[in-house]
Amino acid sequence: MESKCKEPVERRCFVRVDDNVVLKYRKASSLELQAGKENLPASARSFTIKAQFAAIDQKFRPVRSILEQHAGELASYLKAIDKKLDLLADMAFEMDHDLSKLPTQKVSLSAGGTSFLAQKPLELGTLLELWLLLLPSNTGIITYATVVYCKRSNDGDDSHYPYKIGVEFKNIREEDADLITCHVLRKEADDRRKRSKMPHK
Numbered sequence: 001m002e003s004k005c006k007e008p009v010e011r012r013c014f015v016r017v018d019d020n021v022v023l024k025y026r027k028a029s030s031l032e033l034q035a036g037k038e039n040l041p042a043s044a045r046s047f048t049i050k051a052q053f054a055a056i057d058q059k060f061r062p063v064r065s066i067l068e069q070h071a072g073e074l075a076s077y078l079k080a081i082d083k084k085l086d087l088l089a090d091m092a093f094e095m096d097h098d099l100s101k102l103p104t105q106k107v108s109l110s111a112g113g114t115s116f117l118a119q120k121p122l123e124l125g126t127l128l129e130l131w132l133l134l135l136p137s138n139t140g141i142i143t144y145a146t147v148v149y150c151k152r153s154n155d156g157d158d159s160h161y162p163y164k165i166g167v168e169f170k171n172i173r174e175e176d177a178d179l180i181t182c183h184v185l186r187k188e189a190d191d192r193r194k195r196s197k198m199p200h201k
Helices: 030-039 043-047 049-059 061-070 072-096 174-197
Strands: 017-027 104-109 113-118 127-134 139-152 163-170
Touching: 017 174, 030 127, 043 049, 043 072, 043 139, 049 061, 049 072, 049 139, 049 174, 061 072, 104 174, 113 139, 127 163, 127 174, 139 174
Parallel strands: none
Antiparallel strands: 017 104, 017 127, 104 113, 113 163, 127 139, 139 163
């Protein structure tokens, strides 16, 4: 769960990759944006449990670095506890959310926002409540987003989703933006490795 990458704030919003994620959204009001977490259903807690754990890890990362240098056995023990917590978090998630009923979709993702294909158009400025599940870690992030563009998609392979929607995250927690940045950088590195292994024509 520990996040080991840290991008400067001014750069992280520009690091972007194409990815497959679970994405759900609905129209929201400015009052809901102000209410924030108080407005979310009970299932939101299990959806974001891994993101909550990762935020705690980020906070205590300097302490863990010191322990790894001066108390290796204790650091190893804490890592074992983290693995147990990961298992419990997965169990809590699976009790409330059936992944088989949460289809993935292609998005272009950064810490500043995302774009995705949709069945119906959305007006510019529309406020959305957005549930984003990063795979394969099952890290769930719930935030708000504003529609910044809506256009006809050039992807002719999927006529059921003819619109491409671009959104900018609104009031996203810094910890969640950091999680997305780390996820994007890992995906970018994985894609580079895969391309490097492909035979040259």
